[in-house]
Amino acid sequence: MPRFQPLDETQLQRLDDDALIDYMRAAREAGHDSAALALAITVYGHWLNVERRIRMKIPAQHVEDLTGDVIADAITSAFNGTSVGEFRSWLATITQRAIADFYRRGPGRAKTEEIVDDRAAPSEEGEVELRDAIARVLATLRTDHARVVDIVVFEDGTAADAAREVPGMTEANVHQIVSRFRRALREELDPGSDTEGG
Numbered sequence: 001m002p003r004f005q006p007l008d009e010t011q012l013q014r015l016d017d018d019a020l021i022d023y024m025r026a027a028r029e030a031g032h033d034s035a036a037l038a039l040a041i042t043v044y045g046h047w048l049n050v051e052r053r054i055r056m057k058i059p060a061q062h063v064e065d066l067t068g069d070v071i072a073d074a075i076t077s078a079f080n081g082t083s084v085g086e087f088r089s090w091l092a093t094i095t096q097r098a099i100a101d102f103y104r105r106g107p108g109r110a111k112t113e114e115i116v117d118d119r120a121a122p123s124e125e126g127e128v129e130l131r132d133a134i135a136r137v138l139a140t141l142r143t144d145h146a147r148v149v150d151i152v153v154f155e156d157g158t159a160a161d162a163a164r165e166v167p168g169m170t171e172a173n174v175h176q177i178v179s180r181f182r183r184a185l186r187e188e189l190d191p192g193s194d195t196e197g198g
Contacts, residue, residue, distance in 0.1 A: 004026050004030035017042060018084055020038050021084060023038050024042070025082055040075045040189065044190050047071060049091075050071065057099045058099060061175070062102065070094055074091055075189075137185050141177075141181070144167070145177045147165070147166050148169060148174050149178060152174060152178050162174045
């Protein structure tokens, strides 16, 4: 059996879904943390598919936020399949659950607990990378904007909750701040993702 050869992010981004999933399996078997990076790259490659599914089911103003939540959820979940078909089915299941949660919780409440849930992280390195990226993006925000992100993204609050707690903030402001945070986090985790149609 050939020895596992780790690839860096640039090399992984050149692979198609089949090759990425083969790499994920080999990295897992070798106990190498790059399996999490390969999963993240595969998930990002399906951003537009996830967005299309969500757009058919929920109001347009919530599509971007919920799509970001599904991508974050998938990145911090464990995919143990061995084929593209299994991956697509797994991602579709996560998407369907997020849509169901959206309607159960009500608009403005996002499923984001997985971002900071240690148990959901695929590896310690992947969790550290995600936490570091979140910290870097939060550090660029004004204090009041960071508080808005804390309330909506990490405390499962609504835009109305944030508007009530943070002086001078409206619900429209809150939605814009949270959307910018999600885009910045996506760019931090996958540079160039926004310019490629995310």
